Amino acid sequence: MSALTRFLGDSPLRVIIKLLIVSLIVGFVMSAFNWSPFDVFYALRDTVLHLWNMGFEALGRFASYIVLGAVVVVPAYLILRLMNYRR
Secondary structure, eight states: OOHHHHHHSSOHHHHHHHHHHHHHHHHHHHHHTTOOHHHHHHHHHHHHHHHHHHTHHHHHHHHHHHHHHHHHHHHHHHHHHHHHHTO
């Protein structure tokens, strides 16, 4: 196995084919929503600036989002683990 194959995780040709397929799907979705790569970049930039301007309030809001999500995710995870444990 060559260093390039180890780095890519597969043969270079297969990686190129996979990237082309994913690029086609992402391009189709972005076109359907009328997004451009600059729109995505600007949205990411605005999000970072908004978080920066909010300061430590963002950290508190972030923690509350984690707790809110955990209320749903953790019980669902435990139920799924218990259901699979019986098998």
